[in-house]
Amino acid sequence: MPDAPSHKRAAYPLLLPTWLVLGLFFLVPLALMLAVSFARRGTYGGIEPIADLGEYLRSGAFLANYARSIAGIYLRIGWRSLWMAVLTSLLCLIVSFPIAYYLALLAPRRWKALLLGLVVVPFWTSFLIRTYAWMFILRTEGLLNLVLVGSGVLRHPVELLYTQTAVMIGLVYGELPFMILPLYASLEKLDRSLLEAAADLGAGRTGSFWRITVPLSLPGIAAGIVLVFIPSLGQFVVSDLLGGARSMLLGNLIQNQFAVARNQPFGSAVAFELMAAVLILLLGYAAFARRRGAEDLV
Amino acid sequence: MTASSHRRLLAVHTALVYLFLYAPIAVLVVFSFNAARQTATWDGFTLDWYRSVLADDALLHSARNSLLVAALTTVAAVLLGTPAALGLARHEFRGKRATQALLYLPVIIPEVVLGAALVTFFGAVELRLSLWTVVLAHVVFSVSYVAIVVRARFAGLDPSLEEAARDLGAGPFETFRRVTLPLAAPGILASALLVFTLSIDDYVITSFVAGVGATTLPLHIYSLLKVGVTPEVNAVSTLLLAGTVVLIVLAQRLLRGSAAPGDPQ
Numbered sequence: 001m002p003d004a005p006s007h008k009r010a011a012y013p014l015l016l017p018t019w020l021v022l023g024l025f026f027l028v029p030l031a032l033m034l035a036v037s038f039a040r041r042g043t044y045g046g047i048e049p050i051a052d053l054g055e056y057l058r059s060g061a062f063l064a065n066y067a068r069s070i071a072g073i074y075l076r077i078g079w080r081s082l083w084m085a086v087l088t089s090l091l092c093l094i095v096s097f098p099i100a101y102y103l104a105l106l107a108p109r110r111w112k113a114l115l116l117g118l119v120v121v122p123f124w125t126s127f128l129i130r131t132y133a134w135m136f137i138l139r140t141e142g143l144l145n146l147v148l149v150g151s152g153v154l155r156h157p158v159e160l161l162y163t164q165t166a167v168m169i170g171l172v173y174g175e176l177p178f179m180i181l182p183l184y185a186s187l188e189k190l191d192r193s194l195l196e197a198a199a200d201l202g203a204g205r206t207g208s209f210w211r212i213t214v215p216l217s218l219p220g221i222a223a224g225i226v227l228v229f230i231p232s233l234g235q236f237v238v239s240d241l242l243g244g245a246r247s248m249l250l251g252n253l254i255q256n257q258f259a260v261a262r263n264q265p266f267g268s269a270v271a272f273e274l275m276a277a278v279l280i281l282l283l284g285y286a287a288f289a290r291r292r293g294a295e296d297l298v
Numbered sequence: 299m300t301a302s303s304h305r306r307l308l309a310v311h312t313a314l315v316y317l318f319l320y321a322p323i324a325v326l327v328v329f330s331f332n333a334a335r336q337t338a339t340w341d342g343f344t345l346d347w348y349r350s351v352l353a354d355d356a357l358l359h360s361a362r363n364s365l366l367v368a369a370l371t372t373v374a375a376v377l378l379g380t381p382a383a384l385g386l387a388r389h390e391f392r393g394k395r396a397t398q399a400l401l402y403l404p405v406i407i408p409e410v411v412l413g414a415a416l417v418t419f420f421g422a423v424e425l426r427l428s429l430w431t432v433v434l435a436h437v438v439f440s441v442s443y444v445a446i447v448v449r450a451r452f453a454g455l456d457p458s459l460e461e462a463a464r465d466l467g468a469g470p471f472e473t474f475r476r477v478t479l480p481l482a483a484p485g486i487l488a489s490a491l492l493v494f495t496l497s498i499d500d501y502v503i504t505s506f507v508a509g510v511g512a513t514t515l516p517l518h519i520y521s522l523l524k525v526g527v528t529p530e531v532n533a534v535s536t537l538l539l540a541g542t543v544v545l546i547v548l549a550q551r552l553l554r555g556s557a558a559p560g561d562p563q
Contacts, residue, residue: 234408
């Protein structure tokens, strides 16, 4: 734009209110939480006042919450969350790729808008209710047991709810639209003449799939994995409602420290580790996006 | 495998995924009309559960709270986010990339982190948890959605229309009010509908920052779920789904139906 310089200051009044709100109610709270994560829990909850700050820092006491979070049961919860998030991303990718491919390249034109709309709607509807639907289906007196026992597959109803499998189903179910949409966006842009050229040059279907379709849809794959991995890693609702005592994830641990155990400093430390993991992932994605081109994340 | 069998296989997979996405919701809706209280067997049609939902004072109170929070959140987010979207779409300035990152972060970081940070902050500044703290928390993530959705809308507008208005003697404010704003209105309205939906559905962040007596509908539903699955929960879930799906479909129509004037659809 030729008149860009005169625009420079014109943007500031437009953005100032948003900067103020996000600064005060987003950045300051995060900074505060980081500070609290170095503190010690008071006897009755809250934070214990630090008598001698120099001594507190020298002794390394300020790292106690972080040390605690990477030992014993808490470390296990961390690994479990990571593993569940990896598994959810992979399962979502496997389930989503064929449907995204079908929607982008094969679906009849007049159905496309409707089919795509049907993926978008769950994307925006209540995660809580969509998770509850699985409680209704998986519980011992639920529909799935009824069908399985009624059809003679099972003799007695089995406990399907409150298991790791139930959490996995809930995670894949909840995050699936976040994988389908970016994959679709990537495949939609795929230049079909490349596939035809490959076929003309004698490439088999499998060959052109792995050497053309997959590499060209990498931006969508990367965006989908980021969009599925992050909420899975910080998941709280699915593991709380569908999981058992052994399904606790980082999200549940953080919530528990704030609401039940009243150990805000420890909860803050875990929340910060989660946040750091997410930021590292996003920086990795940004680096990838700069080299390969990217789908918008939101 | 031939091309057509290949195609059929993908179509079958697609159909199965849609079944996976929608069957659980369909089951929940169907059983909200089931006369049987305990079992998952069909025992005849009834509207009893809807009657008892509509007679449940605590639930109605929480629904009113949710509507109030969503309405206030939407108004605040649109008033803040629309100018921000305009600034980002029309101007180059220092800190633009940082501003974009700042807008994406509240949407993308896990909800528990945002909830935990906000409750820490409210505690530190001694702001008593109430419906107001819920509104503040919802505004934080809603501003981002408005700014992102509306920005795309502003960016898609044909600049020649604004130039024409200026050539015809309209000042910058008049150009904005009579040309830019009406053209962007569908996008702004769509973002408002989406943000309203997100606010009314939010559970995780709200659970951190809601004060005593500030129970919203998702908080109330959650407390019912923890006790057990009842047909009343199916009924209230169906009502909430129906309401939000209408808003979402409307928003999608606005976003699609008005991509850009003169744009071939």
